[in-house]
Amino acid sequence: MGQTMIEKIIAHNIGVESVKPGDIVTTEVDRVMLDDIMIPFIVDKFHEMGFTKVWDPDKIVLIYDHLVPASQQDDTRHYRVGDAFVKEYGLTHVHRSDGICHQLMTEAGYVKPGDVVFGTDSHTTTYGCVGAFSTGIGYTEMAAILGTGNLWVKVPETIRVEIQGTLPEGVMSKDIILRLIGDLGADGATYRALEFVGSTIDTMTVASRMTMANMAIEAGAKCAMFTPDEKTAEYCGIRLDEFQKSLKGDRDASYLRTMTYQAEDFEPVMACPSQVDKIRKVSELEGVPIDQVFIGSCTNGRLEDLQAAAKVLEGKKVAPFVKLIVTPASRRVYEEALACGALQILGKAGAIITHPGCGLCCGRTGGILCDGERVVATNNRNFLGRMGTSKVEIYLASPATAAACAVAGKITV
16 A cells, blocks of 8 residues: 555654554654744743753744834744743753744755644744745644654544646646635635645645745645655755655555546636635635735745745826735845835835735734724635634735735725
8 A cells, every 4th residue: 555745754754664544643843833922831831841951952943023123012922932942941042033833844945845843823834835844823723842752643644636738827836725715615625635636736846835825824734745846955955865765655555535637727816704624715705805915934934935026016107095014934035036126116106015924914013903994915824813802803815915005095906
């Protein structure tokens, strides 16, 4: 019997020939990511467990992103607790203002194909874009890893998603993953791996794959898996070894189900308030007035996202009474977008361009909305109260669609 990608990674990690769904195993962790939101709780639990040292300082990455810069007094407590932990235990990988955790973990080379990685944020599934097994955990589990370097997991079943063909003009990977979430439902892939294959996936950039891996959790997925290829190797700055080259689902592997799509059938869609799986075609929402547009987040704040928005906005202006906020995912993305002229185009169009970080996606650092306002956003969640009050309507869309809405002052394609 063949194996799926996730089964191959887990088997390799624990040193056995094969594993099967439902097996409970103890993994050797390759890397962990701690974020600023959770660091005080991690530290408290770490000390409560009685640990006096971390298992490997070099494998721990602490990233300040949700609360940068501080917008509430208590935010500074998170900085102080995190910095004290860094000093006491000799952590060497700390990012205080470089961007969003999920962007930095792959961009800075912390995650490689075949790695087993855990993070204290649900969108840690993002690193599947380079062929790693990565998933989000709570602060208790993270404290245990910091002291031991191990964590038990249950081998998940796998849903195979095959997409063939060429996407139509104006359709992005965000439209694909939103459509898939709508088809699966918000809990349709709970504790399952999503394994993406097909010619459409093969031609995608790593950044586009990252968008899809990032949102896999919105269908409940334990992880998202993309076969590493030469694009992956170039992005990670490595040469793929034999194990990494083998990371693809076998023809005779056992899948829970296979979902098949033709790329030409996709079109721009949105997730409507206030559920990520409430998907409608943008054409069906044409004309709905909006108050704000947000382009950024760990889902769609990368260079190709800002370039897609700039292509739509070049020579145009943001509609009167509409605010457009653009937040690059990292300092590197910011600099690249500046160098290629994308930020200048967005700025001339009337965009408010902010420092790299999570920003408005988590309702912080400026741009929150009030009762009755409506926003089109490129982030990953549209839950009540996420970007302001509980009476704010959040529509999730691709950067290209969001930019078009900013110009029109209403939902449009």
